[in-house]
Amino acid sequence: MKGLGTDEDAIIELLTSRTNAQRQKIVEAFRSSYDQSLIEEMKSELGGDFESVVEGLLLTPGKFDAKELKDAMEGAGTDEHVLIEIFGTRSNKQILEFAEAYQSENGMSLKEDLQSENSGDFENLLLSLLKGKRDESLAKVDARGKQNESYHVDESLAKVDARGLFAAGEDKWGTDETKFITVFCRRNFAHLRRVFEEYYQLTNKDIEDSIKDEMSGSLEMGLLALVQYTKNPAGFFAKKLYETMSGAGTDDRGLIRIIISRSEIDMVDIKTEFLKLYGKTLYSFIHDDVGGDYRKILLRLCGLDDDE
Numbered sequence: 001m002k003g004l005g006t007d008e009d010a011i012i013e014l015l016t017s018r019t020n021a022q023r024q025k026i027v028e029a030f031r032s033s034y035d036q037s038l039i040e041e042m043k044s045e046l047g048g049d050f051e052s053v054v055e056g057l058l059l060t061p062g063k064f065d066a067k068e069l070k071d072a073m074e075g076a077g078t079d080e081h082v083l084i085e086i087f088g089t090r091s092n093k094q095i096l097e098f099a100e101a102y103q104s105e106n107g108m109s110l111k112e113d114l115q116s117e118n119s120g121d122f123e124n125l126l127l128s129l130l131k132g133k134r135d136e137s138l139a140k141v142d143a144r145g146k147q148n149e150s151y152h153v154d155e156s157l158a159k160v161d162a163r164g165l166f167a168a169g170e171d172k173w174g175t176d177e178t179k180f181i182t183v184f185c186r187r188n189f190a191h192l193r194r195v196f197e198e199y200y201q202l203t204n205k206d207i208e209d210s211i212k213d214e215m216s217g218s219l220e221m222g223l224l225a226l227v228q229y230t231k232n233p234a235g236f237f238a239k240k241l242y243e244t245m246s247g248a249g250t251d252d253r254g255l256i257r258i259i260i261s262r263s264e265i266d267m268v269d270i271k272t273e274f275l276k277l278y279g280k281t282l283y284s285f286i287h288d289d290v291g292g293d294y295r296k297i298l299l300r301l302c303g304l305d306d307d308e
Contacts, residue, residue, distance in 0.1 A: 006045045008293045015057045016300035019264060027058055049252045050294040053301075056260045062097030065090070066105055068257050069098065073117045080118070082254070083126060084222045085240065089229055092132035099130065121177045122218035128185040135188045151188035158191060162198035169214040170203060177219060180211075184226050192230045234269035237262055238277055241270070245289045252290075255298070263301045271302065 001007075015023060030038040039058045046054055056064050065086050072082035087095070102110040114126050137152045161183050168179035187195065196207045203210070211223050229236040240258055244251040262270060274282040283304045286295060299305060 001041060001045050008046075008050070009296075011042075011046075011054065012293065012297045012300055015054060016297060020057070020061060023058055024060060048294065049256065049290070050292065050297060052252070053256050053260065053294065053297050056256060057301075060097075060101070061094065061261070062101040063105065064257075064260065065094070065098035066101035066110075068253075069102060069110065070106060070113075071253070073113055078117045080122065080218050080221065081225075082257075083114075083118075084225045087126055087129040088222070088226045089233070089236075092134055092136055095130065095132040099132075118218075120217075120219070121181070122222055124178070125181050125185070125219060125222050128181050131185075133186055135186060135191065137188070151190035153191045153194045155194070158194040158198050161187065161191075161195045162202050165195070165199055165207070165210075166202055169210055170205070175214045177215070180215075180223060184223060189230045189233075196227070196231070232273070234266050234273040235277065237266070237270050238273035238282075241274065241282065242278055242285070245285050250289050255286075255290075259298055259301050267302055 014026075018026065027038050030036065030041075039055055042054050042058065043051060056067075059067065068082060069086060072079040086098070090098070099110045102108075102113075106113075111127065111130060114130065115123060118126060135151070164179055165183060168176035183195065184192070199205075199207050199210075208224060208227050211220055211227065215223060225236075228239075237258055241255065244254040244258070259267075271282045274280075274285075278285075282302060283299065286298050286302070286304075290298065
């Protein structure tokens with residue numbers, strides 16, 4: 001950044017080849033060396049969508065999510081799709097971190113803003129997710145004494161949950177939305193997959209079809225998003241990425257948010273699912289949709305080079 005002009009290639013190379021934890025160390029070292037904020041310096045040197053990506057990479061994941069949530073609720077109307085994307089796909093620890101970051105950055109609790117910007121059952125769904133009470137107990141240690149990297153599934157509880165969802169929806173006049181919210185927000189994702197299988201065995205109907213029949217509006221959208229993420233996390237985000245680049249114009253905010261938030265988690269799986277779903281690579285979509293340094297940095301975050 002020194003002198004005339006900026007070496008964007010060096011910035012791209014440095015930031016995309018480091019983890020977020022390493023980038024936080026760079027932010028700290030920059031402040032101690034030059035007594036300046038690296039983010040503010042970058043913002044003064046760069047512009048447009050490229051600047052937005054760089055800023056997002058330099059924020060902690062909690063601060064980045066908090067910023068995205070604030071933007072989703074600012075101005076006229078609320079982007080409920082962004083709210084459920086973030087709340088529904090983060091761990092309990094991540095939810096706690098972005099809730100704390102939201103409070104410190106905005107001087108207002110996330111809960112208060114959710115309550116003022118949302119209503120009804122969808123508000124209840126978000127507030128339940130905000131509590132961060134999802135069961136995250138891992139499966140029992142196997143015979144070799146190794147901890148499985150999958151969540152514990154309680155087979156008997158899965159049957160109880162499936163019957164409970166049936167009783168709360170298809171099997172009664174009206175719908176007990178609270179039952180759906182409780183199960184969807186408290187059970188781990190492996191357990192929920194089992195619940196959905198049990199539900200199909202019980203009703204011969206996919207849980208998604210029941211939600212479409214029994215719910216409407218924002219709650220229907222929110223619960224369907226949770227089902228889709230539960231069944232196939234990488235497929236869920238592949239579809240989200242496709243939606244940001246299909247049709248007229250590009251949803252740059254969505255494109256940036258998903259690539260930054262998933263770049264260290266499951267981007268390899270997302271690329272595989274994207275190709276499977278759309279018959280074209282994620283690389284080709286990004287390459288054709290955006291340009292310049294913005295394109296270069298997004299492709300690098302996806303593990304791709306602009307000259308492939």
